[in-house]
Amino acid sequence: MTKSYKYRIYPNRVQIDILHKQFNLCRWLHNVALEHRITAYKSIGKNISYLEQANELPAIKEQFHEFANIHSQVLQDVLKRLDLSFQHFFRRIKNGETPGFPRFKGKDRFNSICYPQSGFKIVGNKVGLSKIGSIKIKLHRKIEGTIKTCSIKKSGNQWYIIFTTERNIVVPKKVVSSMVGIDLGLETFAVLSDGSKIENPRFLRNSEEKLKEIQSKYSKYKGNATKKKLSALYRKIANQRNDFLHKQSRIVVNKYGLIVYEDLNIKQMTQGRFAKSIHDAGWGKFIDMIKYKAESAGVYAIAVNPRNTSQICSGCGTIVKKEINQRSHDCPVCGLSLHRDLNASLNILRLGTDRMKEGFAQVHQSCIL
DSSP states (O other): OEEEEEEEEEOOHHHHHHHHHHHHHHHHHHHHHHHHHHHHHHHHOOOOOHHHHHTTHHHHHHHOGGGGGSOHHHHHHHHHHHHHHHHHHHHHHHTTOOOOOOOOOOGGGOOEEEESSSSEEEETTEEEETTTEEEEEOOOSOOOSEEEEEEEEEETTEEEEEEEEEOOOOOOOOOOOOEEEEEEOSSSSEEETTSOEEOOOOHHHHTHHHHHHHHHHHHHHOOHHHHHHHHHHHHHHHHHHHHHHHHHHHHHHHHOSEEEEEOOOHHHHTTSTTHHHHHHHTHHHHHHHHHHHHHHHTOEEEEEOOTTTTTBOTTTOOBOOOOTTOOEEEOTTTOOEEEHHHHHHHHHHHHHHHHHHHHHHHHHHHHHO
16 A cells, blocks of 8 residues: 655755755756757657666766755656656557647746655654755644655645655455446536535635736736735645645545545546636546555445436436526426435445445355356
């Protein structure tokens, strides 16, 4: 099991200066390595590999002595991340998707470095980082498992450290005593098949007036103080959304033994007219949180095809066509009348329980054979 732990760190002024220098040098290395790959391909049709660029690091350190002040594995990780970007780019081309070519990083677009194996150590309430020093850390929860990587990230004026851990454990699945289907929406964030609702907090929508005010000032004056205010407000909105999603996903995982949700193509859905509202709701993050929290809790989480979940009558199975603005389900065959989203959540639960039964039947049959 892989798990990440994120903590606030509090570097002093000297350490902040060192971190900024390291971030700028790593950003420079990323941009030079990207330019190297582009030039080599355009001039001689050659694809430069990670290994070829990593082998050039000693020569770069010899020519630019400031790179000696950065842990060697941090520099290697910058090149690995660039190589991974190219791998994703070519994979998307192969799959017929719209690829995004790896980009050059501006000053505000390179905000993290990573120690992939070593160079870090936690001692008491401080974390020791090679070439940086000992930094105060707020360990608000215990780290479980073996730490594999350590990343330093800047968000506005705040600094964070993220540890990725691994644990060799098998979490036994719980007996399913309660189950739920979840229909995600925009009017209400989620409607559950037991009739309960999770209201949509609309953090971005509720802050739009303030955002417009600050953005208007920034477009006129371009001041650093205004830019910091804008960044702080966006960070506040993101923190509010993450806090909401973490709490709601934890409530659902703790309450139900089987959780069924729609396998939504959120990337495609965010290209339409509801893109802003879907981003504001955070459907993708919520589903991801449900999945990894369910796994660690021994709870079943099943994705089902969302096709016609709003149109099928959960009472008799009849297709009852509805326009997108029609919020009630009224079946002319069996007479079932209820909210459209509740009807959908009941269908989602039925599809999930059917899939679960099929899975158990296949396991039982293989055992007999």
